Amino acid sequence: xxxxxxxxxxxxxxxxxxxxxxxxxxxxxxxxxxxxxxxxxxxxxxxxxxxxxxxxxxxxxxxxxxxxxxxxxxxxxxxxxxxxxxxxxxxxxxxxxxxxxxxxxxxxxxxxxxxxxxxxxxxxxxxxxxxxxxxxxxxxxxxxxxxxxxxxxxxxxxxxxxxxxxxxxxxxxxxxxxxxxxxxxxxxxxxxxxxxxxxxxxxxxxxxxxxxxxxxxxxxxxxxxxxxxxxxxxxxxxxxxxxxxxxxxxxxxxxxxxxxxxxxxxxxxxxxxxxxxxxxxxxxxxxxxxxxxxxxxxxxxxxxxxxxxxxxxxxxxxxxxxxxxxxxxxxxxxxxxxxxxxxxxxxxxxxxxxxxxxxxxxxxxxxxxxxxxxxxxxxxxxxxxxxxxxxxxxxxxxxxxxxxxxxxxxxxxxxxxxxxxxxxxxxxxxxxxxxxxxxxxxxxxxxxxxxxxxxxxxxxxxxxxxxxxxxxxxxxxxxxxxxxxxxxxxxxxxxxxxxxxxxxxxxxxxxxxxxxxxxxxxxxxxxxxxxxxxxxxxxxxxxxxxxxxxxxxxxxxxxxxxxxxxxxxxxxxxxxxxxxxxxxxxxxxxxxxxxxxxxxxxxxxxxxxxxxxxxxxxxxxxxxxxxxxxxxxxxxxxxxxxxxxxx
Numbered sequence: 001x002x003x004x005x006x007x008x009x010x011x012x013x014x015x016x017x018x019x020x021x022x023x024x025x026x027x028x029x030x031x032x033x034x035x036x037x038x039x040x041x042x043x044x045x046x047x048x049x050x051x052x053x054x055x056x057x058x059x060x061x062x063x064x065x066x067x068x069x070x071x072x073x074x075x076x077x078x079x080x081x082x083x084x085x086x087x088x089x090x091x092x093x094x095x096x097x098x099x100x101x102x103x104x105x106x107x108x109x110x111x112x113x114x115x116x117x118x119x120x121x122x123x124x125x126x127x128x129x130x131x132x133x134x135x136x137x138x139x140x141x142x143x144x145x146x147x148x149x150x151x152x153x154x155x156x157x158x159x160x161x162x163x164x165x166x167x168x169x170x171x172x173x174x175x176x177x178x179x180x181x182x183x184x185x186x187x188x189x190x191x192x193x194x195x196x197x198x199x200x201x202x203x204x205x206x207x208x209x210x211x212x213x214x215x216x217x218x219x220x221x222x223x224x225x226x227x228x229x230x231x232x233x234x235x236x237x238x239x240x241x242x243x244x245x246x247x248x249x250x251x252x253x254x255x256x257x258x259x260x261x262x263x264x265x266x267x268x269x270x271x272x273x274x275x276x277x278x279x280x281x282x283x284x285x286x287x288x289x290x291x292x293x294x295x296x297x298x299x300x301x302x303x304x305x306x307x308x309x310x311x312x313x314x315x316x317x318x319x320x321x322x323x324x325x326x327x328x329x330x331x332x333x334x335x336x337x338x339x340x341x342x343x344x345x346x347x348x349x350x351x352x353x354x355x356x357x358x359x360x361x362x363x364x365x366x367x368x369x370x371x372x373x374x375x376x377x378x379x380x381x382x383x384x385x386x387x388x389x390x391x392x393x394x395x396x397x398x399x400x401x402x403x404x405x406x407x408x409x410x411x412x413x414x415x416x417x418x419x420x421x422x423x424x425x426x427x428x429x430x431x432x433x434x435x436x437x438x439x440x441x442x443x444x445x446x447x448x449x450x451x452x453x454x455x456x457x458x459x460x461x462x463x464x465x466x467x468x469x470x471x472x473x474x475x476x477x478x479x480x481x482x483x484x485x486x487x488x489x490x491x492x493x494x495x496x497x498x499x500x501x502x503x504x505x506x507x508x509x510x511x512x513x514x515x516x517x518x519x520x521x522x523x524x525x526x527x528x529x530x531x532x533x534x535x536x537x538x539x540x541x542x543x544x545x546x547x548x549x550x551x552x553x554x555x556x557x558x559x560x561x562x563x564x565x566x567x568x569x570x571x572x573x574x575x576x577x578x579x580x581x582x583x584x585x586x587x588x589x590x591x592x593x594x595x596x597x598x599x600x601x602x603x604x605x606x607x608x609x610x611x612x613x614x615x616x617x618x619x620x621x622x623x624x625x626x627x628x629x630x631x632x633x634x635x636x637x638x639x640x641x642x643x644x645x646x647x
Contacts, residue, residue, distance in 0.1 A: 007066050008047045014040040019071040020081045023064040023093075030089035031064050035078040037327070039069050055539055055550050060093045075330035076337075083306050083334075095289050095303045104140045106131040108153075108200055114161060114181045114189055115196045116154040117144055130313075131203045149239035150210075151199035153192065154181025211240050255279045256316035257353070260304060261360025262297065263368050264289075265562070270368035271304050272360045277316070286367045298325040305331060305345075315339045320348050320357055372563065381556045382425030388557035389503070392549050393542060395529050399503035400424055404564045405454075405516075406507040407437070407446040408572035415440050417450045418572035421501075422564050431499070434575045444515035447506055451516050455523035458500060501528060507565050509534040509541050509548075517543040533565050591630070591637050598625050602634070 019039045023032045023046075036042030046053075046061050053061065072078045086094055109115045111127025119140050144155075154161065156173040164171040164183035174184030182189045202210065218233035259274040268290055275283040289304070302325035309315050315335045324347050325331060335343035348354040386398040393399075402422045409415040417435040421428040435453065440446040504520070506512045513532040520530055531549075532541045538558060539548035551558040605623045606612040612620075621631035 003049045004047050005050075005061055005064075007064070009043070009067070014043050014069065015071055016040045017071045018073075018075055018078045019069050020078050020085065021067060021069040022085065022089075022091075023060065024066050024068070025063055026065040030085070030091045032060055032091050032093040033082055033085045033089065035075075035082040035327075037075055037078075039071070043067065043069070055548065059550055075327055076333045079306070079327065079330050079334045080337075086306075095291055095295070095300070095307075104137045106140050106144055106147075106203070108196060108203075110196070110200070112158070114154050114183070114192055116156065116158075116161075116181065117147070117199070118155070119144060129200055146239050147199060147203070148180065150236050151195050151202065152180030153196050153199055154183065155179045156181065156183060211237065214240060255318075257318040257320055258308075258316055259320045259348075259353070259356050259360045260301070260308070260322070261357060261362070261364040262300060262304065262322050263361060263364040264291070264297070264300060265368075268368065268371065269300055269304075270364040270371060271308075272363035272367055273308065274356060274360050275316075276356070284363075286363065288367065288371045297323045301325050302327065302331060305335070309335065309338055315343050317341060318344045318346065320346055320353055322357060322361065323347055372559070382560070385425055385556035385560040388551070388555060389560070392540065392551060392557060393503070393529055393531060395502070397502065399501075399529065401499060401501045402503045402505060402564060403454075403501040404505040404507070404568040405447065405450055406565070406568035406572045407443050407450070408569070408575070409446075415446055416572060416575050417446060418568050418575060419450070419454065420564065420568045420571055422560075422567075425560055427567060432571055434571070443508065444511050447508070447512050448515040448519045451504070451506075451519035452523065455519060455525050458525050459523050503529045503531070505561070505564060505568075506530075506532045507568060508532045509539065513541045513543055533561050538562065591633050593630055594634065598623075598630075601625055 016038050018035075018037050020033065020035045021039060021043060022030050025031055034042070046057065046067075050058055050062070070081065072081055104119055104121055107118050107120050107125060107128045107130050109118065109125060109128050119137065148155070156164075156171040156179040160171040160173065161181065161183045163169075164174070164185075168185075170185045171179055171181075171183040173179035174181070174186075180186065180192075180195075182192050187195070214233050214237040218230050218237060221227070221230035221233060255276060256278070257276045259276065261272040261274075263270050268288060270286065270288050272286045273284060275285075289300070291300070295303075301321045301323055305319065305321065315338060317339070319335060324345065328345055332343055332345040335345065348357050386400070389395070390398045400423060404420050404422070405417060407415065407417045415437040417437060419433040419435070421431040435450050437446050437449055440449060504516065506516045509532055513530065516530055516532070520528065530543055533539070534541060534548070538551075538561075540551060540558075540561065541548050551561070601623055602612060602620070606615060615635075617628065617631045617635045620626055620634050621628045623631075626634070
């Protein structure tokens, strides 16, 4: 492998000023756009020896054929230029957003002679004042219906308005009570303009004092026996109360903030945004992100915030994020220029805003989980993933049955392993298996033992190499299904454990793959492909290969590999936790006088096995139902020097 790429600029050519850089391929297509406070320092990272680069960065650098840069005056200008170029070129190695759909807004066309309120997804209407975005169309329609009861303004089309003003006949919407502009014949242009100003002012400030004002006006009209006016004020009062009831109070009045919750893994991220106006959540939106290059949470925040604003979407006075990016000050300045006022960017650590950030993060976590579930349920995506895996690993056929193995231990003790099965890209939980490993020197030895037992069953061997030696299943950790080596002929049907996989996957890199390959070679089983997936870089390692297979970050194949690996890890962890809980419960139940209720009381009181083992007799005796004598027996049993229960 060459030490670096041929197009690397000569020493001293790259300036040390702030600026924006672009990597291009041989066809001059822009592959990646980035910004830097110091162009020379940042770009030198890309031209380090190739073997030291992150695999994703290496792929981008080697795909590119040239790099160019533009010097700017300061960090804020660099951010603005980066934002413009990403929008213009849509580089494949920059973050990809999957919220292609537009969100609905409530807009008031202030530039019109008689402004109207509309529901729209278009954000470039000249002179319009926007409110939102809203998560669903029904939400903005519901808000508009309530607001029209409070502040009646025009809603009809411009063509209907012009026709009505020319003919003197009310517009159709006005005839059915849906339009309240001058075209309805009920108000003048000046009166309507005043209503529009009140409409916009209320949507901006959402002042609760309107309830007090409407209540007072209703009572005054009733006292003057103006019952028609009193009825209108009553209806408006009900609409105002309904408006505030539909908005959840989360912060103090007059607090306007946007809260970004982010959950991410190696391949994708999900964002959930709460828009708080006047202390109430007025809108929310969620979207997912495909990350092509390895990104820190701060870099992800930088990209997400840039994506969320612009194009007539203005930030509030405060933006709360889970972590501050490196150029947080420049980002805040850019946001201030968009909003026309000072915007504060902060990472909440405590208080109500931190609690709201945690709620947004939980919503982002659910969004990411739902995105993965829907993606894995897509038949076309699954088929494409299996075909890509076949091509990437050089397999003769698509891997319709994949088995993945993972090892879990607690500081080198209580070693267990899991086997999960995916058929046609979907999990087969009834065929999962669990392994207990009594003795092992390290993870590679554990992988070798587990694969030896699994492959011995396929080879038709018996004895210690059989899969029944510590293998249990099926299902999701719901108990022991018995010995998996039961003779297939005795049951009259083929055992699921005997199904032959097309592909074996281990959780790990070269060492784990080498151990698995040794077990495969020793078993004599042929025709099964093998690979490993390294978690940190999401690399696919194959036997006898000095370099990993690098799949595109947003590929369905890598997504499937990641899901299989994570499922194997989850299944191994759950098995280990069950064993630890069962082990301590078994030990305690052997103490004379200590029944299930007292065992549960001990574990509940101390909260963990480690705390219970570290407690002295006095602390154990404080548990309700545990006296000094029983506490002494419990302490002695946990130390291992108590009386043998068989005695």
